[in-house]
Amino acid sequence: xxxxxxxxxxxxxxxxxxxxxxxxxxxxxxxxxxxxxxxxxxxxxxxxxxxxxxxxxxxxxxxxxxxxxxxxxxxxxxxxxxxxxxxxxxxxxxxxxxxxxxxxxxxxxxxxxxxxxxxxxxxxxxxxxxxxxxxxxxxxxxxxxxxxxxxxxxxxxxxxxxxxxxxxxxxxxxxxxxxxxxxxxxxxxxxxxxxxxxxxxxxxxxxxxxxxxxxxxxxxxxxxxxxxxxxxxxxxxxxxxxxxxxxxxxxxxxxxxxxxxxxxxxxxxxxxxxxxxxxxxxxxxxxxxxxxxxxxxxxxxxxxxxxxxxxxxxxxxxxxxxxxxxxxxxxxxxxxxxxxxxxxxxxxxxxxxxxxxxxxxxxxxxxxxxxxxxxxxxxxxxxxxxxxxxxxxx
Amino acid sequence: xxxxxxxxxxxxxxxxxxxxxxxxxxxxxxxxxxxxxxxxxxxxxxxxxxxxxxxxxxxxxxxxxxxxxxxxxxxxxxxxxxxxxxxxxxxxxxxxxxxxxxxxxxxxxxxxxxxxxxxxxxxxxxxxxxxxxxxxxxxxxxxxxxxxxxxxxxxxxxxxxxxxxxxxxxxxxxxxxxxxxxxxxxxxxxxxxxxxxxxxxxxxxxxxxxxxxxxxxxxxxxxxxxxxxxxxxxxxxxxxxxxxxxxxxxxxxxxxxxxxxxxxxxxxxxxxxxxxxxxxxxxxxxxxxxxxxxxxxxxxxxxxxxxxxxxxxxxxxxxxxxxxxxxxxxxxxxxxxxxxxxxxxxxxxxxxxxxxxxxxxxxxxxxxxxxx
Numbered sequence: 001x002x003x004x005x006x007x008x009x010x011x012x013x014x015x016x017x018x019x020x021x022x023x024x025x026x027x028x029x030x031x032x033x034x035x036x037x038x039x040x041x042x043x044x045x046x047x048x049x050x051x052x053x054x055x056x057x058x059x060x061x062x063x064x065x066x067x068x069x070x071x072x073x074x075x076x077x078x079x080x081x082x083x084x085x086x087x088x089x090x091x092x093x094x095x096x097x098x099x100x101x102x103x104x105x106x107x108x109x110x111x112x113x114x115x116x117x118x119x120x121x122x123x124x125x126x127x128x129x130x131x132x133x134x135x136x137x138x139x140x141x142x143x144x145x146x147x148x149x150x151x152x153x154x155x156x157x158x159x160x161x162x163x164x165x166x167x168x169x170x171x172x173x174x175x176x177x178x179x180x181x182x183x184x185x186x187x188x189x190x191x192x193x194x195x196x197x198x199x200x201x202x203x204x205x206x207x208x209x210x211x212x213x214x215x216x217x218x219x220x221x222x223x224x225x226x227x228x229x230x231x232x233x234x235x236x237x238x239x240x241x242x243x244x245x246x247x248x249x250x251x252x253x254x255x256x257x258x259x260x261x262x263x264x265x266x267x268x269x270x271x272x273x274x275x276x277x278x279x280x281x282x283x284x285x286x287x288x289x290x291x292x293x294x295x296x297x298x299x300x301x302x303x304x305x306x307x308x309x310x311x312x313x314x315x316x317x318x319x320x321x322x323x324x325x326x327x328x329x330x331x332x333x334x335x336x337x338x339x340x341x342x343x344x345x346x347x348x349x350x351x352x353x354x355x356x357x358x359x360x361x362x363x364x365x366x367x368x369x370x371x372x373x374x375x376x377x378x379x380x381x382x383x384x385x386x387x388x389x390x391x392x393x394x
Numbered sequence: 395x396x397x398x399x400x401x402x403x404x405x406x407x408x409x410x411x412x413x414x415x416x417x418x419x420x421x422x423x424x425x426x427x428x429x430x431x432x433x434x435x436x437x438x439x440x441x442x443x444x445x446x447x448x449x450x451x452x453x454x455x456x457x458x459x460x461x462x463x464x465x466x467x468x469x470x471x472x473x474x475x476x477x478x479x480x481x482x483x484x485x486x487x488x489x490x491x492x493x494x495x496x497x498x499x500x501x502x503x504x505x506x507x508x509x510x511x512x513x514x515x516x517x518x519x520x521x522x523x524x525x526x527x528x529x530x531x532x533x534x535x536x537x538x539x540x541x542x543x544x545x546x547x548x549x550x551x552x553x554x555x556x557x558x559x560x561x562x563x564x565x566x567x568x569x570x571x572x573x574x575x576x577x578x579x580x581x582x583x584x585x586x587x588x589x590x591x592x593x594x595x596x597x598x599x600x601x602x603x604x605x606x607x608x609x610x611x612x613x614x615x616x617x618x619x620x621x622x623x624x625x626x627x628x629x630x631x632x633x634x635x636x637x638x639x640x641x642x643x644x645x646x647x648x649x650x651x652x653x654x655x656x657x658x659x660x661x662x663x664x665x666x667x668x669x670x671x672x673x674x675x676x677x678x679x680x681x682x683x684x685x686x687x688x689x690x691x692x693x694x695x696x697x698x699x700x701x702x703x704x705x706x707x708x709x710x711x712x713x714x715x716x717x718x719x720x721x722x723x724x725x726x727x728x729x730x731x732x733x734x735x736x737x738x739x740x741x742x743x744x745x746x747x748x749x750x751x752x753x754x755x756x757x758x759x760x761x762x763x764x765x766x
């Protein structure tokens with residue numbers, strides 16, 4: 001494994017990257033898989049008439065297989081596109097456009113990623129009915145509430161697998177079973193979950209799943225929408241043109257990016273359980289170390305059902321601005337990265353009942369494949385000192 | 395595979411080594427450009443530097459450049475996001491623009507072209523008088539199949555007088571002719587990175603400050619709310635590098651034209667029946683669309699491929715599906731001529747020896763066909 005922020009020696013560390021929910025470093029092996037397509041094999045994968053094109057097209061097929069294998073899916077269900085935001089837009093708008101005549105109702109959850117909420121809002125503007133369900137204090141969707149929300153008119157339920165801010169895992173299997181029993185399609189935004197926790201589209205009755213490359217040590221600018229092949233999951237394309245991706249998504253594919261996505265997916269699948277265990281160990285070390293400095297710290301979101309690579313912690317009573325100023329050198333975030341230049345309070349934390357004051361005194365720590373013990377210890381020391389600077393938290 | 399002679403630059407251009415270097419450097423650093431920490435700011439800097447370079451390529455303001463996933467997305471975003479009351483597309487637009495126009499929800503009008511492959515300006519005025527206002531006129535700057543350059547400035551002048559918005563798809567023109575966004579007088583201009591020798595999977599939409607653009611991809615509000623989704627940092631950095639390298643090569647287009655013209659000259663000398671499509675119009679220097687009557691385009695492509703030469707029988711996207719080129723049909727060519735045409739597109743790495751090989755392969759096929 002390479003060191004984080006390459007070139008930064010762990011000894012005498014001055015900074016650490018702990019923002020893996022925002023984006024992850026590119027794995028060297030992924031880069032290796034991409035390079036041939038950036039150099040010699042540069043063809044347009046849709047050029048059906050010469051070898052340059054076939055070579056590039058083969059990359060697409062391999063990638064589809066690699067992605068599908070991680071989730072027990074079928075390669076023909078994998079639509080390659082520019083990222084999870086596009087996948088989420090395509091899933092919501094595309095399904096509502098196809099099914100909305102008979103079933104005009106869409107259900108999602110208050111703590112979804114902004115792009116799901118924006119796409120859902122767009123569907124509402126187009127005249128569809130929208131239900132946005134609340135979550136409990138742990139950030140988990142209440143299945144009874146979901147069941148009550150489903151009607152004969154519900155076309156689609158979209159619930160994210162792992163939350164990007166608080167890391168909690170939704171009860172996908174139960175949601176899937178419920179949706180399937182009511183003839184409702186189930187979409188999950190798995191940008192933060194794919195390759196990290198076990199996902200099985202068949203066992204979990206997942207009809208559609210959004211996947212991102214750069215959250216799994218792959219490149220930015222690539223992702224996939226998985227859909228269950230067959231007649232009942234139909235999606236209206238949102239980008240029209242040359243008829244690529246079976247007509248579902250037009251545009252010249254980028255074989256380098258696609259090869260990177262596939263390689264990243266298979267690397268994650270290769271040692272998923274082992275890696276989750278390692279990350280859990282690192283996070284446990286972090287929590288234990290930090291609690292010595294800040295016994296009153298609280299974890300935002302359910303403590304059991306979570307991806308171990310995420311920790312959203314509140315230091316009650318601390319001044320958030322000063323806290324962030326004091327931990328300069330630690331790349332952590334106060335919430336979702338997108339447009340985070342706009343310092344809005346987190347709607348995810350608000351949805352689980354965290355007060356605005358506490359939300360400001362909260363940090364999101366994200367760790368992953370390249371995170372080292374040294375980085376964890378550096379972070380403990382740095383945050384611990386920042387907490388002490390303010391006389392500890394309440 | 396570089397032993398093969400690649401003459402299909404309009405499908406995709408070989409990536410530039412400078413581009414690979416800049417992408418490799420970008421991929422070495424982690425960071426989401428929207429994150430406020432130093433890793434994020436570093437990624438942001440790469441994106442913004444590339445934005446300046448792409449803006450320089452087309453002479454626009456830096457902040458008016460929006461990055462997206464490619465030319466197809468860019469064209470879809472403009473045609474479906476302008477909010478115009480009607481859409482006027484030329485008959486020779488790329489498939490993605492034609493499809494987007496059909497699905498925009500607004501009434502669609504098709505602007506015909508002359509037999510020379512140039513948009514019919516007289517017809518435009520008539521259509522503008524009839525189309526619900528405000529209309530969006532979408533006209534490509536250079537055609538992908540024939541290379542014919544469209545009178546975009548004249549079209550913009552006419553359209554503006556009728557209160558219409560104007561979009562030009564500059565995917566095939568960028569890096570081949572000098573582009574001045576303001577001088578063209580258009581409201582929207584769309585670009586693709588991989589046609590310039592940049593990476594696939596990146597493109598841009600250039601908008602004038604007053605042009606409306608409802609986002610096609612909604613979400614976190616990146617790219618000033620015009621296009622959500624984490625930016626493809628390495629791809630964008632590569633696009634920026636490709637843009638400046640392509641710009642620096644604009645002075646070499648006469649070399650390219652000389653190579654292309656040598657091929658066409660040889661074809662004309664070999665055959666009276668061969669048709670050089672669009673050759674009487676202003677064209678990009680790299681593109682040649684040639685019909686060898688009586689020999690199917692696919693047969694020709696196969697013949698060239700066996701001789702180690704990659705050309706195409708139309709645009710790449712239609713991916714194997716055999717259909718008559720809508721571009722050549724719009725120019726009034728009968729199906730048998732359209733079906734007998736191939737596209738040869740040259741680029742920065744094309745050599746004189748490769749042109750010799752092309753001419754030789756064309757001759758052998760032509761002589762074989764003629765002897766039957």
